Amino acid sequence: MSAIVILLIASISVSAIFLAAFIWSVRSGQYDDDFSPPQRILFDNQTNTPLSDNNSKQKAEL
Amino acid sequence: MRTAVTGKQTACYHCGENCQEGKITSDGKYFCCEGCKMVYQLLNQNGLCEYYDLNGQPGASQRITVRKDKFSFLEVEDIQRQLISFKDDKQTNITFYLPQIHCSSCLYLLENLHKLHAGVISGVVNFTRKEVAIVFDHNKISLRKVAELLTSIGYEPYISLNNLGLKKTPLDxxxxxxxxxxxxxxxxxxxxxxxxxxxxxxxxxxxxxxxxxxxxxxxxxxxxxxxxxxxxxxxxxxxxxxxxxxxxxxxxxxxxxxxxxxxxxxxxxxxxxxxxxxxxxxxxxxxxxxxxTYQQLSFERDFTSYFPVAVSVLKDDKEIPTALPDIKVGDTLVIHNEELIPADGILTRGKGFIDYSFVTGESVPVTKEMGEIVYAGGKQTGSVMEILVVKEVAQSYLAKLWSDNDLKKREEKNGSFVQLLSRWFTFIVFGIATIAAVYWSVFDSSKVWNAITAVLIVACPCALLLSNTFTNGVILRILGRNKFYLRNAQVIEEMAKIDHIVFDKTGTLAAAHDQEIAYFGKPLSNRQLLQIATLAANSNHPLSKALVNHIGRKGKMPVNNFIEITGMGIEGQVGDHFIKLGAYTYVTGKADQPEGTAVYVCYDQALQGCFQFSNQFRESVPELVKSLKPKYGLSVLSGDNEGGKTKLERLLGYDSVILFNQRPEDKLHYIQSLQIHGKKVMMVGDGLNDAGALIQSNVGIAVTEDCNNFTPASDAIIDAGQLSRIPVFIRLCKVNKRIVLVSFILSIAYNIIGISFSVQGDLSPLIAAILMPASSLSILLVTFGSGNIAARLLKC
Known part of the structure; x- marks a missing residue:
């Protein structure tokens, strides 16, 4: 019986982690634009990556 | 209607427009204009030529140059503050809307702005919203310079009155x-x-x-x-x-x-x-x-997104950029070429060639003299003019036109087919629940509540709703893929019911700025043509310009005794010949002016003939008319003069209604009168002059050359290139209803099974758990499948 309860807790907490990851990804704007990121990765020699911290900071300040 | 130029034709390396080989070159590459070449050289110097490798000819044409001081208003503190999103002592963040963004090259270039200017820290593009968020060091580069930097590489920021004072709504x-x-x-x-x-x-x-x-x-x-x-x-x-x-x-x-x-x-x-x-x-x-599907579209734009954010006000002989809301009656505004008149006023200096095509539907710019009243909404073409403001921006003719339309609130288009179905459905379900309740209250009163709630749970109309939402979703998406964007699912149903279609002419059936010029009269020799072009080249009048463009070249002969009489015509001595060009009354001296737009030619005192200007209809129009004609009533309402009447009649047939010189109110009334006679009217139009009619009609479709451009409030937006496919889209909307019906029948089948369990008062959770997802999933499959099959059959 206790094994099932532990399993239950484990499974729900794992899925909760995924839910948290999902919410984080939406919040950080990953679903806002589905064209740019796959293109951006193909560009050569980008020195200052635009999606760095200062960008997310800027979002937070908005 | 471009005359062929000698020399091999090729595509501009920057923007892909047709150009002459060898005329403007750099590094062995050909360009259509100096502007494109400059952008190329700028990028080349900074090692950004990957721009051209990612996509062929990614640039925007630079033929129309941007005025030097256009962005001077960005130096005004007050305007700056309202536009920027964040500022500290080191950096400023601003988001610009760049309608030109269209491919990965744009993305590459805009995110490498820092290579062009050390003051720019970073640029991040949001592709779906066509925006670039720029972070820059305002100690090294000013906001104005950033805007000018973007303009210099072909991405001119679009800043409208709408941006002002409005904090950006965060994405929902x-x-x-x-x-x-x-x-x-x-x-x-x-x-x-x-x-x-x-x-x-x-x-x-x-x-x-x-x-x-x-x-x-x-x-x-x-x-x-x-x-x-x-x-x-x-x-x-x-x-x-x-x-x-x-x-x-x-x-x-x-x-x-x-x-x-x-x-x-x-x-x-x-x-x-x-x-x-x-x-x-x-x-x-x-x-x-x-x-x-609808992230980047806006169906509810008002005039503020059409107006510029600032305009030059003349004070003590200096042009001071001023935010539009600060303009007062009595100010003198300086309106440059290609700029919009933001307020009603009196022309005090210069000459107005005002393009009102967006407001009234007239295709040819109107000439205004000093002392005449000019109305807001027109676009000045040609030289600089000054106007004295007589009415504030919010009270101008254009703003009024808008608010008038706004007042007529769109009444809830009721009686939709699905609503009707779901109402019946609700009644039947409540009926069954009551019968079950009565039955169990007689036989086993402990089961009454079980039975009622179980019926309501199982028979919830979600299957019907799901089938409707998903079918509509699929259809909306297919239409969106074809550059036909509907405001909401309701429009699909309305589209299916249409039986009369009203078109606007200028901007809809005819492209707004494509003029067809035809010559009628005594034949002109090549030399005469050249002389006419030489004379016309001296005038700034749009018709003269079009004429020069039509003839394609101009001679180098001197023009003597050149006289231009506004609203009438021009005359002058070209070589040994005296040429007069202009309106019929001006050229011949007779009073009766024939209909239509034409430039008459008088060569050495003898009337030769005239150049007729008419709108060139879009190529797709004959095909469109042919496929619509058998099934729908057609009308054309034009704000223009009767110039293209015969041509239109030939195109539409004589039984269609074709009306000219229609004011915005006339168009609206025409739609109303059709509706009184029980017609379901679809209005297809583009300009502000159609705004009222678009709202009044059952389905109002705004036509645009570029879906991110400004369009009047409407039920749908269609790309001009897709106009000929309207009949196909209507058929797809009709199919939509059938799919909803089929999936509804399917969901009823599930409901009958579910209800047969639930009225007996013993709906086990297992059965509910199987029935719910099974019905939802099968309806999903049916709607997706049949929607896409229908689209394929109709070749969407």
């Missing part, structure tokens, strides 16, 4: 959160409901409590957070005393939830939490899916 991500949470809870509730379905025995009984409590907790966010939009929308509808599509679904969720809570708390059963979160999850999927 609520729906996605709701969906994510509903999905999470739905999956976990399904998992923990398994013991309930399979039945627990003896020693495991103690586990049941744990599972039920867990389900209870997991269902809380679904009910209180994820399902919120259904409650709020359903409640709003009930408050206005009409039953919308969300009301029954909200009721179903409410009943399912309260019965489940009751069962768990009283320990009589496991409840139907799984079914409830399933409904919510699937319905939300439909919503998100629908919203996604």
């Amino acid at each position: 991500r609520q729906m996605i959160y709701r969906l994510g949470i509903a999905g999470f809870c739905f999956a976990n509730i399904m998992l923990t409901s398994f013991p309930e379905y399979l039945g627990l025995e003896g020693a495991e009984r103690s586990l049941q409590g744990i599972f039920r409590t867990l389900n209870f907790i997991l269902a809380l966010p679904v009910f209180f957070y994820s399902a919120f939009p259904f409650f709020s929308s359903g409640w709003k509808a009930l408050k206005h005393k009409h039953l919308n599509i969300d009301a029954p679904i909200a009721l179903a969720i409410l009943i399912t939830y309260s019965r489940s809570v009751y069962e768990v708390l009283s320990g009589t059963g496991g409840g139907y939490f799984d079914s409830m979160s399933g409904i919510v999850f699937f319905m939300l999927v439909g919503r998100v899916f629908q919203d996604k």
Whole structure:
């Protein structure tokens, strides 16, 4: 019986982690634009990556 | 109507426009104009030529140069403050809307802005919104310089009055959160409901409590957070005393939830939490899916997004950029070439060649003399002029036109087919529930509540709603793929009912700025043509310019005794010949002016003939008319003069109504009169002069050359290139209804099975759990499948 309860807790907490990851990804704007990121990765020699911290900071300040 | 130029034709390396080989070159590459070449050289110097490798000819044409001081208003502190999103002592953040963004090259270039100027720290493009968020060091580069830098590489920021004072609405991500949470809870509730379905025995009984409590907790966010939009929308509808599509679904969720809570708390059963979160999850999927298509479109733009943010005001002989709301009566405005007149005023200096095509539908610019009144909304073409403001911006003719239309509030287009169905459905379900209740109150009163709630749970109209939302979603998406964007699903139904179509002429059937010029009269020799072009080249009048363009070259002969009489014509001595060009009355001296737009030619005192100007109809128009003619009544309303009448009549046939010189109100009244006669009218138009008619009609479609351009408020936006496919789109909308019907029948079949269990008072959670997702999924498959098959058959 206790094994099932532990399993239950484990499974729900794992899925909760995924839910948290999902919410984080939406919040950080990953679903806002589905064209740019796959293109951006193909560009050569980008020195200052635009999606760095200062960008997310800027979002937070908005 | 471009005359061929000698030399091999090739495409400009920068923008892909036709150009002459060898005329403008750099590094062995050909360009159409100096502007394109300059952009190329700038990028080349900074090692950004990957721009051209990612996509062929990615640039925007630079033929029309931007005025030097255009962005001087960005130096005004007050305007700056309202535009920038964040500023500290080191950096400034600003987001510009760049309508030119269209491919990965744009992305590459805009995100490498820092290579062009050290002051720019970074640029991040949001592709779907066509925006670039730029962070720059304002100690090294000013805001104005940033805008000019963007302009110099061909991405001129679009800053309109709408941007002013309006804090950017953050992207609404609520729906996605709701969906994510509903999905999470739905999956976990399904998992923990398994013991309930399979039945627990003896020693495991103690586990049941744990599972039920867990389900209870997991269902809380679904009910209180994820399902919120259904409650709020359903409640709003009930408050206005009409039953919308969300009301029954909200009721179903409410009943399912309260019965489940009751069962768990009283320990009589496991409840139907799984079914409830399933409904919510699937319905939300439909919503998100629908919203996604429309992210970047706006159907409710008002005149503020059409107006510039600032204009030059003349004070003490200096041009001072001033924010539009600060303009007062009595100010003198300086309007440059290609600039919009923001307020009604009196022309005090210069000459106006004002293009009102967007406001009135007239295709040829109007000439205005000093002292005449000019109305807001027109675009000055040609030289600089000054106007004295007589009415404030908000009171101008254009703003009035807009608010008049706004006042006529769009009444709720009622009686929709699905609403009708769902109303019947609701009545029948309540009927069955009552019968079951009466039956059980006689035979076994303990089962009364069970039976009622079970009927309402199983027969909730969510299957019907789902089929409707998903079918509409699929159709909307297919249409969107074809550059035909509907405001909402309701428009699909309206489209299917249309029986009369009204077109606007300028900008809709005819491209606004493509003029067709034909010569009638005594034949002109090549030399004479050259002389005419030489004379016309001296005038700034749009018709003269068009004429020069039409002839394609101009001679180098001197022009003597050149006289231009505004609104009449020009004359002058070219070589040994005296040439007069202009209106009929001017050239011949006779009073009766024939209809239409034409330039008459008088060569050495003898009338030769005239150049007729007419709108060139889009290539697709004959085909469009041919396929629409048998099924729909057609009318054309034009704000223009009767110049193209015969041509239109030939095109449409003599039984169609063709009206000219229509003011915006006339168009609206015409639509009204059709509707009084029971017609369902579709209006296709482009300009502000159609705005009233677009709102009045059953379906108003705005035509645009570029979907991100400004369009008047409408039910749908169509790309000009897709105009000929309107008949196909209407047929697809008709198919939509059939698909909804089929999937509805399917869902009824499921409902009958479900109800047959539930009226007996013993709906086991297992059956509910199987029926709900099974019906939802099969309806999903049917709608997706048939929608796409229909689209393929119609070649969408």
